[in-house]
Amino acid sequence: MAQNGTRAAGPRCIALVGPFQSGKTTLLEAILARTGAIQRQGTIDGGNTVGDASKEARHHQMSVEISVATASFKGDNYTFVDSPGSVEFIHDMRAALPAVDAAVVVCELDEKKVPQLQLILRELEDQKIPRFLFLNKIDKADATIHEVLRVLQPASRSKLLLRQIPTFSGDIVSGFVDLALERAFVYKEHAPSQVIPLEGDALDAEKTARFSMLETLADHDDELMEQLLEDVQPPRDKVFDDLAKELRDGLVCPVLLGSATRTNGVLRLMKALRHEAPGVAETAKRLGVKPGGSVAYVLKTINSSHGGKMSVARVLSGKIGDGVHLATPEGDAGRVAAVFKLMGQQSEKRGPAEAGDTVAFGKLDHAKTGDTLSDGQQAHPPVAKVVPNAPVLSVAVAAKERKDDVKLGQALTKLLEEDPSITVVHNAEAHEVVLWGQGEMQLRVATERLSDRFGIATASHKPTVGYRETIKKGIVQRGRHKKQSGGHGQYGDVVLDIKPLPRGGGFAFNEEIKGGVVPRNYIPSVEEGVIDALKHGPLGFPVVDVAAKLIDGSYHTVDSSDMAFQLAGRLAVHEGLPQCQPVLLEPIYQVEIVCPSEATAKMNALMSGRRGQILGFDTRAGWDGWDVVRVQMPESEIGDLIVEVRSATAGVGSFTFKFDHMAELVGRTADQIVAARKAQAA
Numbered sequence: 001m002a003q004n005g006t007r008a009a010g011p012r013c014i015a016l017v018g019p020f021q022s023g024k025t026t027l028l029e030a031i032l033a034r035t036g037a038i039q040r041q042g043t044i045d046g047g048n049t050v051g052d053a054s055k056e057a058r059h060h061q062m063s064v065e066i067s068v069a070t071a072s073f074k075g076d077n078y079t080f081v082d083s084p085g086s087v088e089f090i091h092d093m094r095a096a097l098p099a100v101d102a103a104v105v106v107c108e109l110d111e112k113k114v115p116q117l118q119l120i121l122r123e124l125e126d127q128k129i130p131r132f133l134f135l136n137k138i139d140k141a142d143a144t145i146h147e148v149l150r151v152l153q154p155a156s157r158s159k160l161l162l163r164q165i166p167t168f169s170g171d172i173v174s175g176f177v178d179l180a181l182e183r184a185f186v187y188k189e190h191a192p193s194q195v196i197p198l199e200g201d202a203l204d205a206e207k208t209a210r211f212s213m214l215e216t217l218a219d220h221d222d223e224l225m226e227q228l229l230e231d232v233q234p235p236r237d238k239v240f241d242d243l244a245k246e247l248r249d250g251l252v253c254p255v256l257l258g259s260a261t262r263t264n265g266v267l268r269l270m271k272a273l274r275h276e277a278p279g280v281a282e283t284a285k286r287l288g289v290k291p292g293g294s295v296a297y298v299l300k301t302i303n304s305s306h307g308g309k310m311s312v313a314r315v316l317s318g319k320i321g322d323g324v325h326l327a328t329p330e331g332d333a334g335r336v337a338a339v340f341k342l343m344g345q346q347s348e349k350r351g352p353a354e355a356g357d358t359v360a361f362g363k364l365d366h367a368k369t370g371d372t373l374s375d376g377q378q379a380h381p382p383v384a385k386v387v388p389n390a391p392v393l394s395v396a397v398a399a400k401e402r403k404d405d406v407k408l409g410q411a412l413t414k415l416l417e418e419d420p421s422i423t424v425v426h427n428a429e430a431h432e433v434v435l436w437g438q439g440e441m442q443l444r445v446a447t448e449r450l451s452d453r454f455g456i457a458t459a460s461h462k463p464t465v466g467y468r469e470t471i472k473k474g475i476v477q478r479g480r481h482k483k484q485s486g487g488h489g490q491y492g493d494v495v496l497d498i499k500p501l502p503r504g505g506g507f508a509f510n511e512e513i514k515g516g517v518v519p520r521n522y523i524p525s526v527e528e529g530v531i532d533a534l535k536h537g538p539l540g541f542p543v544v545d546v547a548a549k550l551i552d553g554s555y556h557t558v559d560s561s562d563m564a565f566q567l568a569g570r571l572a573v574h575e576g577l578p579q580c581q582p583v584l585l586e587p588i589y590q591v592e593i594v595c596p597s598e599a600t601a602k603m604n605a606l607m608s609g610r611r612g613q614i615l616g617f618d619t620r621a622g623w624d625g626w627d628v629v630r631v632q633m634p635e636s637e638i639g640d641l642i643v644e645v646r647s648a649t650a651g652v653g654s655f656t657f658k659f660d661h662m663a664e665l666v667g668r669t670a671d672q673i674v675a676a677r678k679a680q681a682a
């Protein structure tokens with residue numbers, strides 16, 4: 001294992017994460033250009049970046065999944081995982097994080113984006129990933145640049161540490177001073193920064209800023225603290241050692257400056273990664289990888305329309321090449337058909353992958369995102385378990401053409417393999433396939449993939465809400481089925497005592513037949529008829545919370561049959577229920593919303609507009625500045641709730657929900673629901 005402060009060995013894997021639109025994909029492009037992995041630096045507007053090369057990402061001009069690209073810098077390989085910033089696609093980032101040695105959190109100095117930054121830093125803190133902040137768009141910086149720590153610190157649980165301070169030419173940031181190196185640089189567009197003498201005001205500013213950087217480091221280093229108190233200049237190597245150690249231990253989060261579009265600050269970032277980020281040995285230790293055998297972690301699964309299946313994986317120990325059989329803790333993963341180096345959408349065959357390498361394995365039929373692969377006698381236990389966030393939005397999808405029904409099922413299985421934060425629910429009652437996911441864009445992209453990659457045109461609509469109906473009063477109702485048309489007649493005659501049951505009572509059937517007026521063997525048929533009739537009540541919905549008691553009837557020795565008594569039972573229910581004050585029941589859910597405290601009041605207003613009943617407010621445990629709001633709310637109102645919750649919380653609010661009870665619904669809303677059902681049935 002690498003000692004603190006000395007360079008870690010082997011290929012690295014680095015995540016680029018951060019809020020939406022902060023410049024991650026552009027930074028990846030800048031890194032690839034600066035390290036010579038690509039000839040020309042593409043741009044987002046130009047639609048020619050290595051990241052975001054999928055049809056869906058280009059179309060929406062945003063990252064909708066991670067992109068992976070490998071570059072070489074000073075003899076070492078670095079694989080970068082460019083992650084989407086949108087919360088809807090956050091699972092792609094979360095599932096990739098176990099594989100990385102460190103993360104570069106790309107951010108802007110924008111107070112409005114701090115909650116998003118906090119959400120992402122939280123993921124890194126929870127997974128114990130060492131992290132740098134890269135304060136991007138420095139070319140657009142204004143006076144607030146001096147407030148970096150005030151603005152950004154609330155987002156981070158670990159101490160932010162300014163590694164660099166900007167220098168100005170007029171109002172424009174023209175360069176920076178590196179506080180660890182104690183050197184001044186001026187930015188050059190698309191070229192390495194140039195060293196200039198550190199003197200005058202810049203030197204004074206450097207002294208003050210360096211002192212606060214050292215103070216932050218000294219919080220976790222008594223020797224350094226003593227040196228500072230005694231006014232002794234600590235040796236430069238000691239400062240670098242401390243920077244590396246405290247970064248790796250997650251005690252500090254160093255802040256670097258730059259501009260991805262101009263390729264400024266990129267070289268310093270690469271150097272910081274080279275000297276300070278941990279390597280695969282430490283990452284394997286973090287994940288509890290056991291010695292012996294080869295182990296890899298699948299950070300992404302890609303099913304392309306032409307290339308077949310690829311499992312993007314980081315090798316954590318050992319060596320994995322063509323032909324190797326791999327297993328997951330659940331069973332066989334398959335045989336590696338080929339090993340690829342990745343450059344966005346492009347892949348290139350390469351030799352065996354060794355510890356530290358991030359590659360794509362071809363044709364591991366049974367591997368999925370998040371799997372731990374190993375080649376030993378016994379499968380290695382999972383090195384990480386990333387549980388997707390609970391879904392918040394749903395849409396029903398159907399193939400436009402019947403012939404695609406089977407293909408749709410297969411394609412959905414593949415989509416879920418790639419993105420476990422989507423789930424599929426089959427609603428047998430409504431004959432619907434319902435996709436559940438993290439937001440509108442994610443579900444839209446999922447349906448786009450169904451057509452782009454699998455050639456299935458789909459139509460989508462709002463999923464059916466699970467309404468029911470019940471009755472408010474009882475009735476004694478006769479049902480007589482009698483037919484005398486030609487030959488054999490049909491005869492069944494029953495009297496049912498129909499009564500409401502308490503809420504949640506379901507359905508009950510019993511009988512009180514005396515003197516064999518309805519022969520025993522026909523009674524189950526009566527019950528079947530009743531059950532059948534309850535599938536569609538007078539309002540058009542399944543009827544629940546009713547009891548039916550068979551109390552009387554008559555039969556005919558020749559004409560009676562199971563069928564005739566079934567029909568008689570049905571008839572009694574059909575004729576009786578409309579007179580029992582039928583009433584609509586709607587599902588009510590318990591919803592728990594989490595949001596930054598300043599949005600809590602807005603949630604209140606939002607709930608009253610959606611027939612929500614607030615049950616209580618609380619502070620969110622372990623989340624400074626966040627609240628939990630508990631509400632009861634009808635299922636129909638939860639449908640697109642996430643859209644409004646996000647727009648009231650700069651995208652970071654969310655909720656979970658579970659079924660609570662069925663409640664009576666009367667009045668205009670109920671009338672509309674019943675009318676819509678009738679229209680649909682007609």
Ligand SMILES: Nc1nc2c(ncn2[C@@H]2O[C@H](COP(=O)(O)OP(=O)(O)O)[C@@H](O)[C@H]2O)c(=O)[nH]1
Nearest residue numbers: 020021022023024025026044136137259260261
């Ligand atoms: N001025 C300026 N714009 C940038 C910089 N980096 C990225 N952008 C722009 O910010 C937008 C979002 O960039 P992108 O890389 O897609 O952000 P991502 O969502 O974090 O991947 C694009 O229009 C970029 O051109 C930068 O350093 N300076």
Ligand SMILES: [Mg+2]
Nearest residue numbers: 024025062063
């Ligand atoms: Mg991006």
